[in-house]
Each structure stands twice: as C-alpha cells, then as structure tokens.
Amino acid sequence: MSAEGGITKQIIMKTLVILSVVTILEIGVALIIGAYFPTFPKWLLNLFFVVLSLLKAFYITAEFMHMKYETKGFVFWTLIGLVLLVWFIIAMLYEGNSWLVNNSTWG
Amino acid sequence: MSAEAITQKVGNIWGGGTRPFNVRYGKMMMWFFLISDAFTFATLLIVYGTLRFSADWWPEPLNVFNTIPGVHGNSYPLVFVTIMTFILIVSSVTMVLAVYDGHHGNKKGVIKWMVYTIIGGAAFLGCQALEWTHLIHEGLSLYFNPFGPDGLVTKEAVMAGTAVAGPTHFGQLFFFITGFHGTHVLSGVVINIIILVNTVNGVYEKSGDYEMIEKVGLYWHFVDLVWVFVFLLFYLI
Numbered sequence: 001m002s003a004e005g006g007i008t009k010q011i012i013m014k015t016l017v018i019l020s021v022v023t024i025l026e027i028g029v030a031l032i033i034g035a036y037f038p039t040f041p042k043w044l045l046n047l048f049f050v051v052l053s054l055l056k057a058f059y060i061t062a063e064f065m066h067m068k069y070e071t072k073g074f075v076f077w078t079l080i081g082l083v084l085l086v087w088f089i090i091a092m093l094y095e096g097n098s099w100l101v102n103n104s105t106w107g
Numbered sequence: 108m109s110a111e112a113i114t115q116k117v118g119n120i121w122g123g124g125t126r127p128f129n130v131r132y133g134k135m136m137m138w139f140f141l142i143s144d145a146f147t148f149a150t151l152l153i154v155y156g157t158l159r160f161s162a163d164w165w166p167e168p169l170n171v172f173n174t175i176p177g178v179h180g181n182s183y184p185l186v187f188v189t190i191m192t193f194i195l196i197v198s199s200v201t202m203v204l205a206v207y208d209g210h211h212g213n214k215k216g217v218i219k220w221m222v223y224t225i226i227g228g229a230a231f232l233g234c235q236a237l238e239w240t241h242l243i244h245e246g247l248s249l250y251f252n253p254f255g256p257d258g259l260v261t262k263e264a265v266m267a268g269t270a271v272a273g274p275t276h277f278g279q280l281f282f283f284i285t286g287f288h289g290t291h292v293l294s295g296v297v298i299n300i301i302i303l304v305n306t307v308n309g310v311y312e313k314s315g316d317y318e319m320i321e322k323v324g325l326y327w328h329f330v331d332l333v334w335v336f337v338f339l340l341f342y343l344i
Contacts (some may be wrong), residue, residue, distance in 0.1 A: 016197075096159065
C-alpha cells in the first residue's frame with residue numbers, strides 16, 4: 001500500500017473542521033454583505049470567495065485525496081496539465097466580455 | 108556519470124518489483140481519469156464564465172436560491188444549498204475513514220463507513236431532486252428564466268411584453284452543470300455500492316488489499332471537489 005503513511009484520524013477531523021469553517025465563512029459573508037452592504041465592491045467579494053474555494057480544493061486534494069502523502073514527482077506530473085486552465089480561463093472570460101462590448105456597441 | 112555508475116544506480120529499477128512514483132497502476136490510472144474529468148468540468152464552468160461575462164445582467168443567487176423544501180416562504184437564501192454542501196463534505200469524510208480502516212485491514216469499519224458514504228450520496232441526490240423540482244415549478248427551464256431584473260416573472264407576462272425575463276443561459280447552464288455533477292454523484296453511489304458488496308463478500312479480505320476502496324474514494328472526493336467550484340460559481344458569485 002503506497003499511501004499508508006501520514007494520514008491519521010486526527011488529521012481527517014482537522015480537515016473536516018477547516019472545510020466546515022471555510023464553508024460557513026463563505027455563506028456568512030455572502031449573506032451579510034448581500035443584506036447589509038449592497039455597495040461593497042463585487043470584484044473584491046468574488047476574489048474572496050475564489051480564494052476560499054481554492055483553499056478548500058487544496059485541503060480536499062492534499063488530505064482526502066492523499067496528494068500530500070504521494071511522491072513529489074507523481075504530484076507534479078499528474079497536476080501539471082491543469083496549468084493549461086490558467087490561460088483558458090483568462091482567454092474565455094476576455095472573450096465573453098468582448099461579446100458584451102460588441103453587443104452593446106453595435107446592437 | 109560513467110556507464111558503470113549509472114548501471115549501479117538505476118540498474119535494479121529494470122529488474123521488476125518497483126513502481127514508478129511508488130504508485131500502483133490502478134491508482135495512477137484513476138488519477139489520469141480524474142484529470143481528464145477535471146478538464147471536462149473546467150470547460151463547462153469556463154463556458155459559464157464566458158456567457159456570464161457576455162450578459163449585461165445576471166440573476167443574484169441570493170434571490171434565486173432562497174427557499175427550503177417543506178418550509179413556507181422565500182426568505183431563506185442559501186440555507187438549503189448549505190445543507191447539501193455539508194452532506195457532501197461529511198460523506199467525503201466517511202469515505203476517508205473507510206479508506207483509513209481499509210489500510211488497517213478492518214473489514215467491519217470499511218463496511219460501516221461505506222454504508223454512511225452511500226447514504227450521504229443518496230441524500231445529496233435527493234436534495235438536488237427537490238431543488239430542481241422547486242426551480243422548475245418556479246418556471247426555470249432550458250428555454251425560459253423567470254428570474255428577471257424586476258423579480259420573479261411569468262412566461263405569460265414576458266410574452267405580453269409587460270415583464271422582462273432573465274438571461275436564458277442561466278437555466279441552461281444551471282441544469283446542465285448541476286445535472287452533470289449529479290450524474291457523477293449517481294455513478295459514484297453505484298460504484299460505492301458495488302465496492303460495498305465486494306467488501307461484504309470478503310473480496311478484498313481474501314486478496315489482503317483494500318486499495319480498491321482508495322481508488323473509488325479518489326473518485327468520490329473528486330465529486331466533492333467539483334461541487335466546491337459549482338457552489339462557488341452558481342451560489343456565491
């Protein structure tokens with residue numbers, strides 16, 4: 001068994017607590033800002049949610065999916081392909097925005 | 108490095124009995140599948156982003172997802188989806204505990220935690236069915252979005268020109284992406300049931316190796332991982 005090392009029940013429970021707290025924080029901020037601070041800058045709020053979601057994704061991958069306990073080479077060569085998504089996201093969001101600009105400029 | 112030194116250093120690798128990256132074949136292939144599946148989901152979610160950026164107005168999640176099944180009124184934003192998220196997180200934890208007990212050769216523990224995981228998955232699917240039913244009753248479909256800039260509107264009012272509908276893309280993306288995720292949950296539950304049956308029959312006890320639990324566990328956690336981003340894009344942003 002390659003991944004027997006590392007994870008303990010204590011770590012599992014710690015990860016559960018982290019995921020729960022982050023989720024509650026996200027919902028709480030969404031509700032409070034939505035109800036009491038409608039003028040709060042939307043981009044900052046969204047950035048906050050994205051960062052917290054990436055944090056959750058990290059904990060799920062590292063602890064629950066054992067990536068923290070695999071060899072460095074395996075982690076690198078498995079996940080490196082996801083780097084392609086960075087440009088995919090930037091390009092397609094830019095594209096979407098261009099459609100909006102075109103539509104509102106030319107009808 | 109001289110040829111002898113290389114032979115000394117790596118020669119035994121080709122003699123068999125070792126694994127690249129110290130990972131077994133099945134697990135590595137599961138990871139490769141998950142990466143390809145991640146690209147599928149990423150593409151869908153990026154399409155969501157593109158269409159949302161191209162829309163001049165988009166419904167506010169707090170005004171769309173604001174009810175709990177069986178509870179009267181529509182002043183409970185995000186409560187039901189929070190319950191769904193927690194069901195999925197907890198079922199992920201019970202899956203980790205099943206893998207943990209598998210590593211320690213504890214058959215009873217594996218069975219117990221697998222049963223909890225399956226119940227969690229089924230509960231999530233039930234919740235999703237309730238949510239879909241509710242939204243469909245409100246009028247959301249692949250062709251019409253009742254969540255317009257002036258609140259909930261009917262198709263008749265929009266046809267008569269007295270109200271403005273929301274962007275149709277919203278319903279299409281919502282049903283397609285949560286549906287695709289739900290299909291993954293469903294297949295995850297089916298796979299978990301198969302593995303549970305195998306465990307009960309002592310298949311892994313006989314082979315002395317519970318790595319299969321870990322492989323299906325990877326798939327199950329991946330479903331949870333995708334939900335993090337579905338939750339982010341549909342319910343938070």
